Amino acid sequence: MTLACHNLTMAWPQAxxxxxxxxxxxxxxxxxxxxxxxxxPTGSGKSTLLHLLAGLLRPTSGEVxxxxxxxxxxxxxxxDQWRRQVGICFQNLxxxxxxxxxxxxxxxxIPRNMQWSAMVDLAQRMITVLDLAAFMAAPVQILSGGQQxxxxxxxxxxxxxxxxxxxxxxxxxxxxxxxRLMDLFVQCAAGGACVVVSxxxxxxxxxxxxxxxxxxxxxxxxxxE
Amino acid sequence: MIWHPLALAxxxxxxxxxxxxxxxxxxxxxxxxxxxPAAGDHPQLMRERSLELxxxxxxxxxxxxxxxxxxLIFGLSTVWTAIVPGAMCGTGVLQAMGGxxxxxxxxxxxxxxxxxxxxxxxxxxxxxxxxxxxPVMGRLFLLGLPLTVLGSITWGQAIAAVDPAKAVDxxxxxxxAAARPISSHADSGIGGHAWxxxxxxxxxxxxAAGMARRRRPLWGGGWLGIFFxxxxxxxAVFCLQALRFGFGPYTYxxxxxxxxxxxxxxxxxxxxxxxxxxxxxxxxxQTAAGVAAVIAExxxxxxxxxxxxxxxxxxxxxxxxxxxxxxxxIPVLKWRLQFGAWMF
Numbered sequence: 001m002t003l004a005c006h007n008l009t010m011a012w013p014q015a016x017x018x019x020x021x022x023x024x025x026x027x028x029x030x031x032x033x034x035x036x037x038x039x040x041p042t043g044s045g046k047s048t049l050l051h052l053l054a055g056l057l058r059p060t061s062g063e064v065x066x067x068x069x070x071x072x073x074x075x076x077x078x079x080d081q082w083r084r085q086v087g088i089c090f091q092n093l094x095x096x097x098x099x100x101x102x103x104x105x106x107x108x109x110i111p112r113n114m115q116w117s118a119m120v121d122l123a124q125r126m127i128t129v130l131d132l133a134a135f136m137a138a139p140v141q142i143l144s145g146g147q148q149x150x151x152x153x154x155x156x157x158x159x160x161x162x163x164x165x166x167x168x169x170x171x172x173x174x175x176x177x178x179x180r181l182m183d184l185f186v187q188c189a190a191g192g193a194c195v196v197v198s199x200x201x202x203x204x205x206x207x208x209x210x211x212x213x214x215x216x217x218x219x220x221x222x223x224x225e
Numbered sequence: 226m227i228w229h230p231l232a233l234a235x236x237x238x239x240x241x242x243x244x245x246x247x248x249x250x251x252x253x254x255x256x257x258x259x260x261x262p263a264a265g266d267h268p269q270l271m272r273e274r275s276l277e278l279x280x281x282x283x284x285x286x287x288x289x290x291x292x293x294x295x296x297l298i299f300g301l302s303t304v305w306t307a308i309v310p311g312a313m314c315g316t317g318v319l320q321a322m323g324g325x326x327x328x329x330x331x332x333x334x335x336x337x338x339x340x341x342x343x344x345x346x347x348x349x350x351x352x353x354x355x356x357x358x359x360p361v362m363g364r365l366f367l368l369g370l371p372l373t374v375l376g377s378i379t380w381g382q383a384i385a386a387v388d389p390a391k392a393v394d395x396x397x398x399x400x401x402a403a404a405r406p407i408s409s410h411a412d413s414g415i416g417g418h419a420w421x422x423x424x425x426x427x428x429x430x431x432x433a434a435g436m437a438r439r440r441r442p443l444w445g446g447g448w449l450g451i452f453f454x455x456x457x458x459x460x461a462v463f464c465l466q467a468l469r470f471g472f473g474p475y476t477y478x479x480x481x482x483x484x485x486x487x488x489x490x491x492x493x494x495x496x497x498x499x500x501x502x503x504x505x506x507x508x509x510x511q512t513a514a515g516v517a518a519v520i521a522e523x524x525x526x527x528x529x530x531x532x533x534x535x536x537x538x539x540x541x542x543x544x545x546x547x548x549x550x551x552x553x554x555i556p557v558l559k560w561r562l563q564f565g566a567w568m569f
Binding site: 006007009058059060061062063069070071073074075076077078079 | 265266267270273274277280351354355356
């Protein structure tokens, strides 16, 4: 079972016809039940790759396949349904500044037809696990950078996604919290999810908890031993 | 020529439908000849996005066409009778419009049938992510678009022909048109009660057939679906005649006034909207059932979705048939209870 890029090419249309694609005809697979680390210099396309895997962007050519199904080519309605199985933590976080921490985490549970009390219960547990229980009702903008990042991780993980995509998830974390987040990601992968982390963080690069590593540079994907 | 706001609203709806429809047609003409679902290259991905957008545009065209058609019926039956001197119902207005009035009704009805078939295919197609019916949908859409253009052109001719200073002879038109059919039906022995009896029994049989097909949607395959569709369209024409010659006298309480447009008058509780609306629903849903039956037979992956749509359409056909029967029979039974005798 893999989340795979098949012959995937991505070029930004805004960059003009002669611009070099970010990556060209990439074939790479991310296994379910495993954690994969994607590294690479700034601007190499790591975030774009995660957005493509999440179905937020459509490739210029090629496909993203979830267990063989070409999800990136599905019409919007079906892709939106599929995306409910995906949790993503953005590099820019995209928390809703007017809402409380609890409300922010509840966002990703709302389309799931769950009982309100069950949703609140799940969100509160996730927030507690991420050491943010004291800020449950606080407006999210008063949290520190690291706390906001953990809030974004909580929002990505609260619905137990099949596919978890994390863009620089430990960039603002101290060592203890970074380790705690890694424990959570490992647990998620052990539960059968496909976890893809893109990061520059030296602590993650040196971690032995990833099952696979890729390096993305100049549009070329290389598996790192 | 009339410049009534309702006539202009129909024009606006038509122009908007044209603009959206022509852009969708352009996309389809570019995408369909090179359609290659197995390829995942850039041109094919662009074609897929193009067809996805064309589907949304098609929905707008259908909505605008349906809206224009409803406005046209409302205008003919209710509004423009006040503008055309001598017109008491839609018959007089259509007389003032010349041939264009009837032609625009026919072209618009045909366009709605085709677009409804397209919408049915789109609904079934949307149940599976890989869009297997896009080429078929594209062809159906391209088939419907010329009909909308013809509907608009004939509409232009129709409103250009209206002269608010020239009186029409509304009832004379009805009697002149009806004289031949009445005598021929009388010669062949078809009286008012025969129209009513055959229409009611036939419509109830249609409802029963619909309920039976709900249980076994694949029975008879696609050809039976097309046969039922043809039969229903023929049956709708028969019902129209039955309304004029059988139910009309009871509704109007006049022995011979075979006018289909008088059903829409407030004196008759505007029952025409219910009667003709039910007939239109039967025709549209039977079209949907025909399309669904063909898809269920030809496409194994979409068979379940097509069967679901077929079942839903048959339930609506049965419900509309019952509504039609009840609405048509109430004046008949009311007359019988009031006067203790049948009219014919």
